[in-house]
Each structure stands twice: as structure tokens, then as C-alpha cells.
Amino acid sequence: MKTIGIIGGGIIGLATAYRFGQRMPGRRVIVFEKEGGVGRHQTGHNSGVLHAGLYYKPGSNKARLAVEGIRQMVAFCGENGVKHEICGKLVVAATEEEVPRMMDLYERGKANGLQGIRVLDGDGMREIEPHVGGVRALRVPEEGIVDYAGVCAALVRKIIEQGGEVRTSAGVTGLRESPQGWTIETANGASDVDFLVNCAGLHCDRVAEMGGVAREMRIIPFRGEYYLLRPERQHLVRHLIYPVPDPSFPFLGVHFTRLIHGGVEAGPNAVLAFAREGYSKRDFVAADLWDALSFPGLWRFLARYPGVSLYEIRRSFSRKLFCESLRRLVPSIAVDDIHPGGAGVRAQSMLPNGDLVQDFLFADRRRALHLLNAPSPGATASLAIGEEVVARVEKFA
Numbered sequence: 001m002k003t004i005g006i007i008g009g010g011i012i013g014l015a016t017a018y019r020f021g022q023r024m025p026g027r028r029v030i031v032f033e034k035e036g037g038v039g040r041h042q043t044g045h046n047s048g049v050l051h052a053g054l055y056y057k058p059g060s061n062k063a064r065l066a067v068e069g070i071r072q073m074v075a076f077c078g079e080n081g082v083k084h085e086i087c088g089k090l091v092v093a094a095t096e097e098e099v100p101r102m103m104d105l106y107e108r109g110k111a112n113g114l115q116g117i118r119v120l121d122g123d124g125m126r127e128i129e130p131h132v133g134g135v136r137a138l139r140v141p142e143e144g145i146v147d148y149a150g151v152c153a154a155l156v157r158k159i160i161e162q163g164g165e166v167r168t169s170a171g172v173t174g175l176r177e178s179p180q181g182w183t184i185e186t187a188n189g190a191s192d193v194d195f196l197v198n199c200a201g202l203h204c205d206r207v208a209e210m211g212g213v214a215r216e217m218r219i220i221p222f223r224g225e226y227y228l229l230r231p232e233r234q235h236l237v238r239h240l241i242y243p244v245p246d247p248s249f250p251f252l253g254v255h256f257t258r259l260i261h262g263g264v265e266a267g268p269n270a271v272l273a274f275a276r277e278g279y280s281k282r283d284f285v286a287a288d289l290w291d292a293l294s295f296p297g298l299w300r301f302l303a304r305y306p307g308v309s310l311y312e313i314r315r316s317f318s319r320k321l322f323c324e325s326l327r328r329l330v331p332s333i334a335v336d337d338i339h340p341g342g343a344g345v346r347a348q349s350m351l352p353n354g355d356l357v358q359d360f361l362f363a364d365r366r367r368a369l370h371l372l373n374a375p376s377p378g379a380t381a382s383l384a385i386g387e388e389v390v391a392r393v394e395k396f397a
Contacts, residue, residue, distance in 0.1 A: 224268025
């Protein structure tokens with residue numbers, strides 16, 4: 001194995017290329033990114049949180065790689081001068097009915113190896129976040145915030161120092177397998193590689209299909225919209241404030257995040273995007289929308305969560321409804337305290353029965369590996385995911 005081709009120049013693709021350079025020196029590593037720069041989609045549209053592994057099922061890839069990944073990411077940032085802060089977060093039980101679920105999270109966090117996690121009463125939580133509502137909270141001291149764009153820039157420098165390449169404006173248009181490996185076709189020409197790694201994020205299922213993998217699952221794009229707190233009200237949130245997840249809702253729910261370069265973000269919601277890179281309500285790509293609407297799993301998902309799905313659409317168009325959700329965590333937030341911010345699109349793998357794929361999903365093939373589900377905490381875990389990919393590939397070396 002002489003050349004490794006990595007499709008996707010988001011943080012996971014870059015971290016994987018960097019880990020190949022460390023673990024398998026002497027191999028040529030090429031990253032193919034369709035945009036004019038790296039980290040333009042999921043990486044560049046998230047809120048910059050470092051997730052410690054609280055929510056994920058013990059023993060899952062998410063739990064293991066998040067716990068390993070945050071420690072690796074913090075070390076990488078320290079070594080490479082990337083701005084970050086381990087500020088901790090509160091997970092707030094808004095009512096007494098949520099306390100048992102909060103305690104389940106506490107046990108899950110301990111099982112996943114989180115350090116210093118503790119339960120706070122009302123007085124204790126308000127010492128940390130004076131304006132927070134609720135009745136009790138978990139303090140998770142290992143969580144933090146980071147400049148993921150800065151991480152990507154540092155990874156590109158490292159990859160080039162190792163002798164690798166990062167090719168931008170190099171969208172993949174086709175894949176051809178041969179006895180020796182793969183030919184990666186792009187608008188700029190074709191390249192032969194011995195091993196293929198698919199880290200294409202929002203388009204990973206399509207790239208996998210180019211490589212002969214049946215699309216049994218489908219990437220369904222969910223847009224997450226954010227609001228920003230007005231500067232004069234940012235004192236209401238000091239660090240990170242998260243809810244206890246609602247088991248009737250398939251996503252985490254809205255929360256507050258202090259941003260690494262200043263400001264406080266509130267969100268996200270979760271609505272079906274009409275384009276895989278649909279960051280606004282106006283974005284529409286017919287092929288992407290048809291890809292979602294023609295998938296039986298989406299209709300089964302909507303039938304399973306009809307009330308929640310309708311509420312998310314209503315909340316997307318109503319700042320008042322959005323604000324009501326935020327008041328569960330910070331009761332003094334008013335409608336005039338928030339204004340529209342950015343948005344991201346979550347590349348969520350869905351099964352034909354309507355289930356969301358909850359764990360990171362790898363598909364090993366001969367001379368190819370496809371990463372088919374890596375939403376949050378994918379950015380936090382990216383360096384650990386890169387190690388996992390290299391370990392799986394090493395058996396072919």
C-alpha cells in the first residue's frame with residue numbers, strides 16, 4: 001500500500017490524513033475536497049463544543065471515541081496554539097420529573113470515564129450559572145469550546161509537513177476499482193490510490209455507492225438553526241447550559257453555548273433541510289429533496305414523531321416559540337434578547353425502518369473504508385476517529 005486517498009476535507013478527513021502520516025509514514029496521503037477550502041460544511045457550521053462523552057451508550061463507538069477524542073483534541077490544540085477553553089457545562093433538569101433521567105446521565109457519564117462529574121442542587125448550580133432555571137443539574141467539568149476552523153488549519157499544516165496533499169476544488173465524480181486499488185475521478189483529472197477512505201460527511205452515502213456499497217441507509221439532512229444573544233444580555237450565560245434529553249424527541253434539544261471568539265449561541269432546532277447543504281429556508285436542491293422524500297425511512301420516522309416534527313417546523317418560523325424553549329433553561333430570556341444566527345446541517349444516517357443510526361458507523365471493504373455516520377460528537381472525536389480508521393486499515397498494509 002503506497003497511496004491512500006481520503007475523500008472529504010472536513011475535520012474528520014483531515015484528522016484521518018494526519019493520523020495516517022503519524023502511524024504509517026512513507027505512505028502518500030491525498031485528501032480530496034470539493035470546496036475551495038477545508039471544513040466548509042459540518043465542521044464550519046457547528047457551535048464549537050468539545051463533548052466529553054456524557055450522553056452516549058457505554059461501550060459504543062461514540063462513547064469510547066468521544067472520551068478519547070476530547071483529550072486528544074485538547075492536547076492537539078495546546079501543542080499547535082489553537083484557541084480552546086475547558087469551561088465545563090451544566091445539564092439542567094428543568095422539573096422534578098426530569099431528575100431521574102438526569103441521574104441516568106450521571107451514571108452513564110461515570111461509566112464512560114468522565115472525571116469530576118457531580119450532581120448540584122439549585123443553590124449549587126446557580127453559583128456557576130446565576131440565571132439558570134430548573135431544580136437540579138449535572139456539572140460536567142471536562143467539556144469546553146474550541147475554534148474548529150483553527151484545528152483544520154493546523155491539521156492542513158501538519159499533513160503538508162508530513163508530505164501529504166490536500167487538494168481543494170477536487171470534487172469526486174466517480175470511483176473505479178481495479179486489482180491494484182481505486183481510480184478517483186475529479187473535475188481536475190483522475191488519481192490512482194491503493195486504499196480509499198470515505199469521510200464525505202453529508203455525501204458519504206453517495207460516495208459509498210460510487211464505490212459499490214448498497215445504500216441501505218440514507219443520509220437525511222436536518223438543519224439546525226441558531227439564535228444569538230444580544231450583547232447586553234450575554235451575561236445571562238457564562239459557559240454551556242444543556243437540557244436533559246427528552247426521550248420523545250430524537251435529538252438533544254436547544255441549549256446555550258458560549259462561543260470561543262465571543263458571543264452566546266442558542267439552539268439548534270432540527271428541521272428537514274431541502275438540500276444537503278441547505279443552511280437557509282430558501283436553499284433547495286431538487287435531487288437532494290427527492291433523495292430524502294423517496295426514502296421510506298423518512299416517512300416512517302415522521303409517522304413515529306408526528307407531533308414533534310410539526311412543532312419543530314412551527315418553531316423554525318416562530319422566534320416566540322423558540323424563546324419559550326430556551327426559557328426552560330434560562331427563565332429570564334425574552335424574545336427581544338435573541339436575534340437570528342447561523343445554521344448547520346447534520347448528516348444523519350437513517351435506516352429504512354425510520355430508525356436513526358445512533359453510533360458512528362464504519363463499513364469495511366477490501367481496499368476501502370467508508371465512514372457512514374459521524375454527526376456530533378464527530379468533530380470532538382475526529383483525532384480518535386482517525387486513529388480508529390488507521391487501525392482498521394493497517395490490517396491491509
